Amino acid sequence: MWDVGLAQMFKERENKINIGPCVGKIVGVKPLKVSILDGQVILQEGHLYICQSLAKREYKLELNADGDIGDIAITSKPSNPLISFNISEKEKTKLTLYFELKQGDEVLIIPAENQQVFFIVDKIQKSS
Template structure:
């Protein structure tokens, strides 16, 4: 056999894990944020997570001008993830990190 054929067979014969792709994860812990996949078989935290703003806690100040000059001001608080929340996640190509995209209802 040729070198190319031998190399191709060797590469194919490896037991490389398949790409996880898009999956549903569970928030195992809030602080530090820890995401569990496959019923706890994989846990991701810290530098292994890329978290979208839509799943973080943040505050938005607002001001409304109403009838006869009345003004209402306040703050809207967007809650972050809580333990037990289901989240949509996407794995990196090497399955070593997760992008936390959004909370699922």
């Protein structure tokens, strides 16, 4: 049986395949689950890090109308109400955008060197 032992030693010595940057698909939101490698691997929340800019982005916002500050109104779909807010202090005004991952979204996944944790960098879409 020395030949089986020798073959096993060669197999153990083979370089393991490293996962590089890849496309992941959101398959669960609460808790977060991401499928990679055509569904062969499901990454759980404990193995995932999300880039802060994907979750929340803040911008300093300044609205000028002939040197004055004023109102901003945002109209969205007919089913959603009109959103309006007043800017009264330029220095304290900021706009915060929150993003959400939805089931079916595709994301760019980059593994850490040890391939035990993975970083969700951004939502992506295939170009048309």
